[in-house]
Amino acid sequence: MQTQEIQKISSQVRRDILRMVHGCQSGHPGGSLGCTDLLVDLYFSTMNLKTDAAGKVVFDMDGTNEDLFFLSNGHISPLIYSVLARRGYFPTAELASFRKIDTRLQGHPTPHEYLEGIRIASGSLGQGLSVAIGAAQAKKLNGDKSTVFCLMGDGEQNEGQVWEAAMYAPHHKVDNLIAFIDENGQQIDGPTEKVMSNRDLEAKYKAFGWNVMRMDGNNAEDIQNTLNKAKAELGKGSPIMIIMKTEMGAGVDFMMYSHKWHGVAPNDQQLQDALAQLEETLGDY
Amino acid sequence: MALFTYETKKDTRSGFGAGMEYLSQHNPKVVALCADLIGSLKLEGFIKNSPERFFQTGIAEANMIGISAGLTLGGFIPFATTFANFGTGRVYDQIRQSVAYSGKNVKICCSHAGLTLGEDGATHQILEDIGLMKMLPGMVVINPCDYNQTKAATIAIADYEGPVYLRFGRPVVPVFTPEDQKFEIGKALHLVEGTDVTILATGHLVWEAIQAAEALLEKGIKAEVINIHTIKPLDVQAILASVKKTGCMVTAEEHQYNGGLGDSVAQYLAMNHPTPMEFVGVNDSFGESGKPAELMEKYGLNAEAIVAKAMKVMARK
Numbered sequence: 001m002q003t004q005e006i007q008k009i010s011s012q013v014r015r016d017i018l019r020m021v022h023g024c025q026s027g028h029p030g031g032s033l034g035c036t037d038l039l040v041d042l043y044f045s046t047m048n049l050k051t052d053a054a055g056k057v058v059f060d061m062d063g064t065n066e067d068l069f070f071l072s073n074g075h076i077s078p079l080i081y082s083v084l085a086r087r088g089y090f091p092t093a094e095l096a097s098f099r100k101i102d103t104r105l106q107g108h109p110t111p112h113e114y115l116e117g118i119r120i121a122s123g124s125l126g127q128g129l130s131v132a133i134g135a136a137q138a139k140k141l142n143g144d145k146s147t148v149f150c151l152m153g154d155g156e157q158n159e160g161q162v163w164e165a166a167m168y169a170p171h172h173k174v175d176n177l178i179a180f181i182d183e184n185g186q187q188i189d190g191p192t193e194k195v196m197s198n199r200d201l202e203a204k205y206k207a208f209g210w211n212v213m214r215m216d217g218n219n220a221e222d223i224q225n226t227l228n229k230a231k232a233e234l235g236k237g238s239p240i241m242i243i244m245k246t247e248m249g250a251g252v253d254f255m256m257y258s259h260k261w262h263g264v265a266p267n268d269q270q271l272q273d274a275l276a277q278l279e280e281t282l283g284d285y
Numbered sequence: 286m287a288l289f290t291y292e293t294k295k296d297t298r299s300g301f302g303a304g305m306e307y308l309s310q311h312n313p314k315v316v317a318l319c320a321d322l323i324g325s326l327k328l329e330g331f332i333k334n335s336p337e338r339f340f341q342t343g344i345a346e347a348n349m350i351g352i353s354a355g356l357t358l359g360g361f362i363p364f365a366t367t368f369a370n371f372g373t374g375r376v377y378d379q380i381r382q383s384v385a386y387s388g389k390n391v392k393i394c395c396s397h398a399g400l401t402l403g404e405d406g407a408t409h410q411i412l413e414d415i416g417l418m419k420m421l422p423g424m425v426v427i428n429p430c431d432y433n434q435t436k437a438a439t440i441a442i443a444d445y446e447g448p449v450y451l452r453f454g455r456p457v458v459p460v461f462t463p464e465d466q467k468f469e470i471g472k473a474l475h476l477v478e479g480t481d482v483t484i485l486a487t488g489h490l491v492w493e494a495i496q497a498a499e500a501l502l503e504k505g506i507k508a509e510v511i512n513i514h515t516i517k518p519l520d521v522q523a524i525l526a527s528v529k530k531t532g533c534m535v536t537a538e539e540h541q542y543n544g545g546l547g548d549s550v551a552q553y554l555a556m557n558h559p560t561p562m563e564f565v566g567v568n569d570s571f572g573e574s575g576k577p578a579e580l581m582e583k584y585g586l587n588a589e590a591i592v593a594k595a596m597k598v599m600a601r602k
């Protein structure tokens with residue numbers, strides 16, 4: 001898919017995120033906006049998804065013979081919900097129920113409510129990479145050649161389990177896995193450098209045996225190029241880690257360059273100001 | 286007169302190992318994971334038959350639980366194995382989010398549960414694991430009593446769709462249940478019929494309950510002994526039928542009072558058929574180092590303790 005097409009979808013997804021968080025006055029817009037370009041690329045261009053004869057996506061929990069994505073930093077749930085709905089997994093009208101009573105769109109994603117597209121609960125941080133590794137190993141056992149993707153936050157690297165998984169994947173040659181770290185430099189209590197420095201993530205993952213790449217996570221062209229490069233490295237014995245630099249709040253000028261919008265909902269005026277910066281491309285839900 | 290006899294003593298964890306060896310040959314979807322304790326979990330047979338279906342995680346239990354959840358995709362049935370303390374308490378949140386809440390078909394199978402781990406002491410013993418696991422919505426909790434029953438339970442849980450906690454131990458204990466038994470999750474087993482007091486026991490305490498029933502019989506007291514191998518879901522019909530007959534109950538388990546078999550039963554009876562109860566278990570204490578039999582005596586987890594509690598509860602009828 002052309003990057004202009006991806007950018008068009010991303011604009012709509014960003015509108016969805018803002019409206020969802022505004023609608024329930026709760027949620028995490030900053031990181032969601034920051035990771036939008038990656039998830040739109042994955043679901044609309046890079047990943048091979050299961051479809052029916054008419055080209056419509058179909059969902060089953062097993063996910064055999066299709067690429068799988070695991071969101072480890074589950075608080076950016078409005079993003080995954082919007083992308084899944086826009087890709088056709090469930091009606092976009094359902095986005096209006098985000099974080100409201102009786103919804104399938106829980107504050108953090110869960111398969112407990114059976115929402116098409118969600119295969120694991122996340123929110124308690126640090127668990128997604130382990131799950132993705134298990135899913136990748138299941139694919140190998142089944143002779144399934146498709147790829148597993150996983151996104152983590154940079155604050156999430158504080159969790160010890162991440163490093164258990166980091167050690168395990170190269171040891172077991174899990175080379176059908178492409179993981180991402182959203183390096184936006186922010187966590188709840190402030191900049192990661194102040195709260196708990198990750199220092200050199202690239203050197204760390206390399207030392208564990210990962211094939212490490214970097215990209216600009218808010219640049220559609222760089223995302224596509226890097227993912228193509230990463231796909232060419234699959235099956236060569238090492239898992240792949242892509243450290244992607246993003247801006248929290250990307251796409252909305254007053255939400256960028258600060259941690260302020262990590263978990264804060266815009267008021268009516270702020271929503272209007274933000275939406276004015278993002279073209280409605282696919283029709284609001 | 287002996288109500289039950291046995292020819293050999295074996296450890297329940299070896300029953301687990303035998304069950305896993307059977308599954309390696311009969312269920313190609315079963316995969317096993319272990320956190321650097323292959324010998325303790327008796328997984329050698331499984332690994333010999335199906336090395337490609339075994340995953341060594343190293344000393345990293347949280348990662349093991351996450352990988353197990355991921356392995357369920359593609360139809361696999363992961364058996365995640367380690368000591369009970371590290372396989373439950375250490376990774377409670379991983380089990381909660383990635384397994385139970387996510388509805389994943391993971392079997393958490395743990396050895397060295399309870400006091401009978403012995404000399405290693407309280408850091409490696411656990412007396413809270415039944416409580417931790419039974420509190421998780423949808424989690425099945427099983428604590429079999431001997432080698433044969435553990436083997437049967439291991440094989441049975443592979444055919445059950447959903448998360449299961451299977452708990453077993455290290456010491457050798459009498460093998461008194463049939464070798465060819467079929468294990469039915471949630472179905473209590475009447476071992477001894479009686480009319481004076483009901484003894485509900487689980488795990489290693491089942492044999493002690495049988496010994497207690499023999500001792501009581503010598504006093505002319507007919508105790509009913511029921512093996513509650515499945516703590517959740519609890520066979521409430523069997524329990525209710527028994528207390529309606531006997532009018533009082535003793536529960537016996539190698540676990541804290543809090544959160545164990547006893548409090549599940551007490552909660553059910555309080556709501557449905559209030560019954561005088563006494564509890565054999567550990568009362569708000571950690572364990573300590575010692576030989577298994579010494580510890581069971583010191584903490585009151587043996588036949589003598591069950592007899593004493595039975596006499597006490599019968600007086601309250």
